[in-house]
Amino acid sequence: MLLKRLLPLSLVAVLATSACTFQLGEPLNVQPTSETSVRPDAPQNGDGPAVEQPGVPTGNSSFSDAEVTQEINDAVTVIDTYWKTHWNEFFTGTYTPPTVRGSYSGDDPNRFTCSGELAAAMNAYYCINEDYVAWDFNLMRDGYAEGDAWIYLVVAHEWAHAIQNRLNDSLVSVAGELQADCLAGAVLYGSTQDGTLQWEPGDTAEISAGLTTLGDESPWADPSSxxxxxxxxxAFGKGRIGGVVGCLNAS
Ligand SMILES: [Zn+2]
Incomplete structure (x- = not known):
């Protein structure tokens, strides 16, 4: 998955396995910061982009940390651009992006805190009280080894939590994680339609594998959420088909 301006990376053989526990963080608190409503004339994505072949995950067996960082930065740019471009089509009010604190190391004793709580190792999260997104670089690196789409999925999902926090309560689903997956699908496919993101062979399979890992193996406490x-x-596919509005509670 690429920013349109970039040349494709040379992707090589799939790494055998990953021992890490993929985990996406939850908001620590659910106080909305604003009263944003959906516009009555908000468009939907229609049928979404043409169905591509899912392919197989395109893992990366040899890469530098700089490549991972570049991919993360590209993902942030694409996702922020989507919301900045389309916010007024969907919602009242003005779009403000969350702060991107970005990468930390889960074994750094001086890593980020959220409301005084140290960021968890091998996690990514949106900190509601401080309105920022962050991720353990080790989580991103391990995911990248399985395919670059992982990074886009994680950033889009955490960004979606920041979006949820900007919306009127009535639009936010109680199944907050599934809604974040839906919004991630809406944004990644919407960006593809905008031409800011190029879907590569294997990306769909990588997304499915990432979501399957998250759904099956994550130590989440509340399956209803x-x-x-x-x-x-x-949920991700629902966002792809129905767009942002298709993910909202009131739709
Ligand atoms: Zn989440």
Whole structure:
């Protein structure tokens, strides 16, 4: 998955396995910061982009940390651009992006805190009280080894939590994780339609594999909020077809 301006990376053989526990963070608190409503004339994505072949995950067996950082920066740019470009089509009010604190190391004793709580290792999260997104670089690196789409999925998902926090409560689903997956699907496919993101062979399979890992293996406590792997893939697909509005509670 690429920013349109970039040349494709040379992707090589799939790494055998990953021992890490992929985990996406939850907001620590659910106080909305604004009263944003959906516009009555908000468009939907229609049928979404043409169905591409899912392919197989295109893993990366040899890469530098700088490549991972570049991919993260590209993902942030694409996702922020989508919301900046389209916010007024969907919502009242003005779009403000969350702060991107970005990468930390889960074994750094001086890593980020959210409301005084140290960021968890091998996690990514949106900190509601401080309105920022962050991720353990080790999580991103391990995910990148399985395919670059992982990074886009993680950033889009955490960004979606920041979006949820900007919306009127009535638009936010109680199944917050599934709604974040849905919004991630809406943004990544919407960006593809905008031409700011290029979907590569294998990306769809990488997304499915990432969501399956998250649904099946993550130590989440509340299945009604987080969903199993089928629900997560389904939620992502719902965003792809219905766009942002299709993910909102009131739609
Ligand atoms: Zn989440």
């Amino acid at each position: 987080h969903g199993d792997s089928i629900e997560r893939v389904s």
